[in-house]
Amino acid sequence: MKFTISRKDFLEKLNIVSRAISVFSPLPALSGIYIKVDNTQIELTGSDSNLSIKSHIKKDKYNLIIESSGSIIIESKYLLEIIRKMDSEYIQFDLIDTSKICISNEKGKFILNGIESNEYPNLDFSAPATIIQLKNEQLKQIYSQTAFACSDKDTRPVLNGVNFKANGDMLFCSGTDSYRLARKKIQLNKAYEFNITIPYKSLSEVVKSLNENDEIIDIYIDSKKAQFVFNDTIIQSRLIDGIFPDIDRIIPNNEISSMTVSSHEMASVIDRTNFIRNDKIHLIKLECSESQTHIKTNSNEIGNSDEVLTTCQYNGENIQLSCNGTYMLEAIRAINSKNVKLVFAGLMKPIKISDPDDDSVLMIVVPVRSYD
Amino acid sequence: MKFTISRKDFLEKLNIVSRAISVFSPLPALSGIYIKVDNTQIELTGSDSNLSIKSHIKKDKYNLIIESSGSIIIESKYLLEIIRKMDSEYIQFDLIDTSKICISNEKGKFILNGIESNEYPNLDFSAPATIIQLKNEQLKQIYSQTAFACSDKDTRPVLNGVNFKANGDMLFCSGTDSYRLARKKIQLNKAYEFNITIPYKSLSEVVKSLNENDEIIDIYIDSKKAQFVFNDTIIQSRLIDGIFPDIDRIIPNNEISSMTVSSHEMASVIDRTNFIRNDKIHLIKLECSESQTHIKTNSNEIGNSDEVLTTCQYNGENIQLSCNGTYMLEAIRAINSKNVKLVFAGLMKPIKISDPDDDSVLMIVVPVRSYD
Numbered sequence: 001m002k003f004t005i006s007r008k009d010f011l012e013k014l015n016i017v018s019r020a021i022s023v024f025s026p027l028p029a030l031s032g033i034y035i036k037v038d039n040t041q042i043e044l045t046g047s048d049s050n051l052s053i054k055s056h057i058k059k060d061k062y063n064l065i066i067e068s069s070g071s072i073i074i075e076s077k078y079l080l081e082i083i084r085k086m087d088s089e090y091i092q093f094d095l096i097d098t099s100k101i102c103i104s105n106e107k108g109k110f111i112l113n114g115i116e117s118n119e120y121p122n123l124d125f126s127a128p129a130t131i132i133q134l135k136n137e138q139l140k141q142i143y144s145q146t147a148f149a150c151s152d153k154d155t156r157p158v159l160n161g162v163n164f165k166a167n168g169d170m171l172f173c174s175g176t177d178s179y180r181l182a183r184k185k186i187q188l189n190k191a192y193e194f195n196i197t198i199p200y201k202s203l204s205e206v207v208k209s210l211n212e213n214d215e216i217i218d219i220y221i222d223s224k225k226a227q228f229v230f231n232d233t234i235i236q237s238r239l240i241d242g243i244f245p246d247i248d249r250i251i252p253n254n255e256i257s258s259m260t261v262s263s264h265e266m267a268s269v270i271d272r273t274n275f276i277r278n279d280k281i282h283l284i285k286l287e288c289s290e291s292q293t294h295i296k297t298n299s300n301e302i303g304n305s306d307e308v309l310t311t312c313q314y315n316g317e318n319i320q321l322s323c324n325g326t327y328m329l330e331a332i333r334a335i336n337s338k339n340v341k342l343v344f345a346g347l348m349k350p351i352k353i354s355d356p357d358d359d360s361v362l363m364i365v366v367p368v369r370s371y372d
Numbered sequence: 373m374k375f376t377i378s379r380k381d382f383l384e385k386l387n388i389v390s391r392a393i394s395v396f397s398p399l400p401a402l403s404g405i406y407i408k409v410d411n412t413q414i415e416l417t418g419s420d421s422n423l424s425i426k427s428h429i430k431k432d433k434y435n436l437i438i439e440s441s442g443s444i445i446i447e448s449k450y451l452l453e454i455i456r457k458m459d460s461e462y463i464q465f466d467l468i469d470t471s472k473i474c475i476s477n478e479k480g481k482f483i484l485n486g487i488e489s490n491e492y493p494n495l496d497f498s499a500p501a502t503i504i505q506l507k508n509e510q511l512k513q514i515y516s517q518t519a520f521a522c523s524d525k526d527t528r529p530v531l532n533g534v535n536f537k538a539n540g541d542m543l544f545c546s547g548t549d550s551y552r553l554a555r556k557k558i559q560l561n562k563a564y565e566f567n568i569t570i571p572y573k574s575l576s577e578v579v580k581s582l583n584e585n586d587e588i589i590d591i592y593i594d595s596k597k598a599q600f601v602f603n604d605t606i607i608q609s610r611l612i613d614g615i616f617p618d619i620d621r622i623i624p625n626n627e628i629s630s631m632t633v634s635s636h637e638m639a640s641v642i643d644r645t646n647f648i649r650n651d652k653i654h655l656i657k658l659e660c661s662e663s664q665t666h667i668k669t670n671s672n673e674i675g676n677s678d679e680v681l682t683t684c685q686y687n688g689e690n691i692q693l694s695c696n697g698t699y700m701l702e703a704i705r706a707i708n709s710k711n712v713k714l715v716f717a718g719l720m721k722p723i724k725i726s727d728p729d730d731d732s733v734l735m736i737v738v739p740v741r742s743y744d
Contacts, residue, residue, distance in 0.1 A: 078647050078674060085644040100675075108641070108679025110648075269480070272457040275450050276482075302450060303472075307480025 001037050001070025001095035006063040010042075010091065011083045013055045016233055017046035019205040020053040021076045029119045032073035035093075036117065037066060045123065046076060051202050052123050053209075055233040063090070070095045071117035082110055125234055128222035130194060132171070136214050138186055139228075142173045143207045145184045145334045145361050147200040151177035158242035161199045164221075165244075166192035174247050175200065180327040181350075181364040182334060183247060197244050198226050202237035209235060250364060252345035252352065257316020259288060260356055263332050263340045265311045266295075270329045273297040273305045283370060284325035288344075289318040297325070319344050322370035323351065331363035373409050373442025373467035378435040382463065383455045385427045388605055389418035391577040392425040393448045401491045404445035407465075408489065409438060417495065418448060423574050424495050425581075427605040435462070442467045443489035454482050497606055500594035502566060504543070508586050510558055511600075514545045515579045517556045517706045517733050519572040523549035530614035533571045536593075537616075538564035546619050547572065552699040553722075553736040554706060555619060569616050570598050574609035581607060622736060624717035624724065629688020631660060632728055635704050635712045637683045638667075642701045645669040645677045655742060656697035660716075661690040669697070691716050694742035695723065703735035 017033055025031040025048060034045040042057040042064065057064060072095055083091065088105035096102055096111065103110045134142075142162070151159035156178075163174045171186040206228045210217070213231065220227040228235040274282055276297040287294040293312040298304040321344070332340050337355035344351060353363040389405055397403040397420060406417040414429040414436065429436060444467060455463065460477035468474055468483065475482045506514075514534070523531035528550070535546045543558040578600045582589070585603065592599040600607040646654055648669040659666040665684040670676040693716070700723075704712050709727035716723060725735040 075674075081647045082644065085640070087640060107682060108677065110645075110675060110677045112675040113673065268457070268459060272454065273482075275453045301485065302447075303482060303484040305480065305482045310479060 001035075001072065001101075002067040002093065003037055003042065004065045004067075004090050004092045005042070005057065007083060007086060007089060007091050009057060009062045009064075011080075013042075013044055013057055013233075014080055014083055016209045017044045017053045017055050018076045018080055019209060020046040020048055020051045020235075022048040027121065029073050029115050029121065031075060031077075032115055032120075033076045033079055034071070034073050034117060034120045036071040038069045039066060042066075045120070047121070047123055049121070050199070050238045051205060052125070052236045053205075053233065054123075054125055054236075055231075058232060061232075072099065072101055073115040073117055073120055074101060074112055075114070078112055082112075123236075125227075125236060127220045127227055127229075128225060130192070130221050132166070132188060132192060132219050132221070134186065134217050134219060136210050136212070136217060139217055140207055140210065141361075142184050142186065143200075143203050144336070146173050146175035146182045147203055148330050148334055149175040149177060149180050149182035149363075150200040153177075156242075158197055158240050158244055160201075161197035161240040161244075162203055163195070163197045163244040163247075164226075165195045168192075172247070174244070176245060176247070178245070179324065179366050180331065181247065181250060181362075182331065183362045183364075185360045185362075194221060195244070196221055196223070196226065197240040197242070198237055199240055202226075202235075206235050206237075209233065250350060251362070252343075252349050254345050255316075255343050256346055257288065257314065257319055258341060258343045259293060259312055259314040260339050260341045261293075261309050261313070262311035263335065263337055265309060266340060267329055267332045269295050269307045269309060270325045270332075272307070273325065274329075276302050276305055282325040283322050283368065284328065285320065285322045285370060287320045288312075288314050290314050290316075316344070319347070321347060321351075321367045323365050323367045327365045328353070331365055335361055335363060373407075373444065373473075374439040374465065375409055375414065376437045376439075376462050376464045377414070377429065379455060379458060379461060379463050381429060381434045381436075383452075385414075385416055385429055385605075386452055386455055388581045389416045389425045389427050390448045390452055391581060392418040392420055392423045392607075394420040399493065401445050401487050401493065403447060403449075404487055404492075405448045405451055406443070406445050406489060406492045408443040410441045411438060414438075417492070419493070419495055421493070422571070422610045423577060424497070424608045425577075425605065426495075426497055426608075427603075430604060433604075444471065444473055445487040445489055445492055446473060446484055447486070450484055454484075495608075497599075497608060499592045499599055499601075500597060502564070502593050504538075504560060504564060504591050504593070506558065506589050506591060508582050508584070508589060511589055512579055512582065513733075514556050514558065515572075515575050516708070518545050518547035518554045519575055520702050520706055521547040521549060521552050521554035521735075522572040525549075528614075530569055530612050530616055532573075533569035533612040533616075534575055535567070535569045535616040535619075536598075537567045540564075544619070546616070548617060548619070550617070551696065551738050552703065553619060553622060553734075554703065555734045555736075557732045557734075566593060567616070568593055568595070568598065569612040569614070570609055571612055574598075574607075578607050578609075581605065622722060623734070624715075624721050626717050627688070627715050628718055629660065629686065629691055630713060630715045631665060631684055631686040632711055632713045633665075633681050633685070634683035635707065635709055637681060638712060639701055639704045641667050641679045641681060642697045642704075644679070645697065646701075648674050648677055654697040655694050655740065656700065657692065657694045657742060659692045660684075660686050662686050662688075688716070691719070693719060693723075693739045695737050695739045699737045700725070703737055707733055707735060 036043040094102040218229040341356040408415040466474040546555045590601040657668040713728040
C-alpha cells in the first residue's frame with residue numbers, strides 16, 4: 001500500500017469517519033480507522049459497532065496518486081493529530097509491514113504502529129430496501145428541533161432516539177423524554193409506511209458530517225438499521241428496539257387560552273431566572289391574563305423574581321401554571337422563530353408551543369404542580 | 373441602601389472583584405460580594421482570604437445615583453448572573469432588610485437573599501511602604517513569560533509563585549518547577565532591594581483584571597503581601613513563604629554550541645509529535661550538527677518520528693540530547709519572538725533558550741537521559 005494525497009482532502013474524510021469512533025472501545029481494532037486502498041480509491045472506515053461510517057476517496061475526484069494497494073488499521077486519534085498538524089500540501093502513506101505505516105512529507109516522517117487489517121470486524125454495509133430522500137436543510141432541522149427533547153437516561157432506551165414515523169406522504173419526527181415533546185413534520189414526495197427510532201447521538205454525527213454541498217441525503221431504512229448516504233460516505237446506525245410512545249394521544253385538542261410573544265423576550269426572561277432553582281430544578285410560574293402576563297420564580301434559599309412580558313398578546317381565560325423553565329427555554333430556542341405561540345388546554349394539561357407562522361414544528365411541555 | 377447605576381459599569385467592576393472568590397469557600401460570607409455604599413461611592417469587595425480585591429465606583433466618575441447608604445453581602449454567582457443577563461441600561465438596588473436586596477429595572481425585579489454585612493471578615497487593605505511602578509504591558513509580559521513555568525504541585529509551595537527579586541534598579545521575575553525555568557528582566561526607574569514570591573494564580577487574576585486604559589500599575593510590597601493598585605481597584609495577595617531557589621547558580625556560563633531557528637518551525641515540529649509519548653511524557657531528541665538538525669521522537673507503543681529543521685543555523689560541536697518536548701514548546705511560545713536561540717553547555721547541562729533580539733527574557737530547560 002502506497003499513496004500520495006492532498007492533506008486537506010484526507011483530513012476532511014478522516015474527520016467524518018472518526019466521528020463513529022468511541023474513546024472507550026472494548027475491541028482495540030475499533031479505536032482505529034480501517035484504511036483500504038485499491039487501484040481506484042481509498043476506503044476509510046470507523047465504527048463503534050452501533051454507528052459505522054465508511055467514506056471513499058476516489059482517484060477520479062481527488063488529488064490522489066495510488067502506487068500500490070493494501071490495508072491497515074491505524075489508531076484514530078494519532079492519525080488525526082498527524083494529518084491535522086502536518087503543514088505540507090501533500091502527504092505520502094507507505095505500508096512498511098502489515099501493522100506499521102510511514103506517513104511522510106518532504107521534511108520528515110512518522111512511523112506509526114497499527115493493527116493488521118484482518119483484525120477489523122466484518123461490518124455489513126449492504127443497503128436496506130426502503131429509501132427516502134431528505135434535503136440537507138430538512139435533516140438539520142429535524143435534528144435541531146427534536147433531538148434536544150430526547151432522554152439521556154438509560155431507563156427507557158426508546159426515548160434515547162428520534163422517532164421517524166411515515167404516515168402516507170407525511171413524515172413525523174419526534175423526540176421526547178416523557179416530560180416534554182418535540183415534533184417536526186416533513187412532506188415526502190411519495191407515500192411510505194414505517195416507524196423507526198434512530199439514536200439521537202447517531203443523528204448528531206450525521207448532521208455534523210454534512211457540508212453545504214451535500215444537497216440531498218439518501219436514507220435507506222429497514223427494521224434494523226438506517227443508512228445515510230451522501231458525498232461518497234455511508235453513515236449507518238442501528239435502530240433502537242421498543243415501541244415509541246403514541247405522540248398523538250399526548251397532544252391536547254382543546255384550547256382555553258393562548259398567547260403570542262416575542263421569542264427573544266420570552267427566552268431572555270426565562271434565561272435570566274435560570275439560577276433560581278429548587279432542588280436543582282428551574283421552575284417558572286406563568287401568570288397570564290389579558291391585561292398582563294408575568295413570569296415568576298421562587299426559591300426559599302436563593303430568592304425570587306417577577307418580570308412582565310411586554311410583547312405578550314394573551315387571549316382567553318386567566319391561567320396560572322408552573323413548568324420546567326429549562327424545557328420551555330429549549331423548546332423556544334429550538335423553534336427558532338421571531339414569535340412563539342403558547343396554547344393552554346387547562347391547569348395541568350400539556351402546553352403547546354409553536355411558531356405562529358409555521359405549523360411544521362410543535363413542542364409540548366407538561367406543567368408541574370407547585371405549592372407556593 | 374438604595375442606588376441606581378449603569379449596568380455596564382457595575383458589571384465591569386463585579387467581574388473584577390469576583391475573580392477573588394473561590395467556589396469552595398469554607399466561610400459562607402466569602403462566597404459573596406460585599407457591597408458597601410456611602411454618599412460618594414460604591415465599594416465592592418471579594419476575597420478568598422489569600423487574594424482580596426476591592427474596587428470603587430465613584431459618583432463623580434460613573435453614572436451612579438445614590439439615594440441612601442448601607443451594606444450587604446450577596447452571593448457572587450447569582451449577582452453576576454443577574455447583572456450579566458438583565459437587558460436594561462440602568463439597574464436599581466434597594467436594600468429590603470439587612471439580608472435581602474431587590475434588584476430591578478422597569479420590567480421586573482429580583483429579590484435575593486444575602487448575608488448581613490457584619491459577617492464579612494475584616495480584611496486589612498492598608499498599603500505596604502515599598503512601592504514600585506510597572507507598565508501594564510510589562511506586568512502582562514512578566515506573567516506570560518514566567519508563570520507557565522511555575523509548579524502546580526503542592527510539594528514545594530515556593531515554586532507555586534513567581535519570584536520578584538530587585539537587585540539595584542534591575543527587577544528579575546522568575547518561575548520554575550525545578551525542571552525548567554523562565555526569567556524576565558525589567559529595568560526599574562530607581563534602586564530597590566527585595567525578594568518576594570507572589571502566587572502565580574494571584575498574578576493571573578491581576579493580569580486578567582487589567583484593561584488597556586490602566587497604563588501604570590502601582591505595586592506596594594512588604595514581606596507579607598503585594599498590592600496592585602489601578603483604576604480605583606486594589607488587588608492584594610499574600611506572599612508565599614520560603615526561600616526561592618538561587619536562579620543564577622542554575623544558568624550555565626559556558627557554551628559548546630548554539631542554534632538559531634524560526635520559532636514557528638521549531639514549535640510546529642515539536643507540537644506535531646506531541647502524541648508520541650512514553651509514560652505520558654513527551655520526550656524529544658535533538659540531533660544537531662552544522663549540516664542538519666533533526667528532532668526525533670520514539671515510543672515503543674505508538675511509533676516514532678524524524679523531522680529536519682529547515683530554518684536552523686547551528687554552530688559548534690555536534691550534540692545529541694533529549695528533553696521534555698512540552699517544556700521546550702512552552703518556552704518557545706512564551707518567548708513569542710520570530711526566532712529563538714538555543715545555547716548548549718554540554719550533554720546533560722541545562723539548555724538556554726532566548727530571543728536573539730531581546731536579552732530580557734531567558735528560558736532554561738534541563739535535558740533528560742534517554743536510553744534508545
